[in-house]
Amino acid sequence: MSEPRVVVSPPLPAGGRRIRVDDRVLGTAYSLHDLTVFLQNAGLPGWDELDVLESDLIEWHEGGPEVWGRPHGA
Numbered sequence: 001m002s003e004p005r006v007v008v009s010p011p012l013p014a015g016g017r018r019i020r021v022d023d024r025v026l027g028t029a030y031s032l033h034d035l036t037v038f039l040q041n042a043g044l045p046g047w048d049e050l051d052v053l054e055s056d057l058i059e060w061h062e063g064g065p066e067v068w069g070r071p072h073g074a
Contacts, residue, residue, distance in 0.1 A: 004022055004042070004043070005022050006019070006020070006039065006055075006059065007020045007059045008035065008058060008059065008060050008061060010061045010062035011062065011067055011068065011069065012028065015068065015069045016029060016069075017029055017030075017067075019035055021039070024042075026041075030069075031068055032052060032065050035065075036048060036051075052065065053065055
């Protein structure tokens with residue numbers, strides 16, 4: 001079985017980031033905790049926030065794990 005491809009999309013205008021695993025959209029996360037819960041529910045049950053921060057499986061677009069809200073000045 002291959003490793004899942006996790007994509008964290010750029011921040012949305014209203015805040016949050018869309019989360020996708022392979023071709024499946026899991027929803028919109030508003031924090032690292034939200035992302036961790038999505039991934040646990042998607043089949044990575046032992047993961048915690050530190051695992052998410054250190055994982056090479058996650059592809060971050062337009063900001064890393066510290067970027068969740070609306071862009072400044074938006």
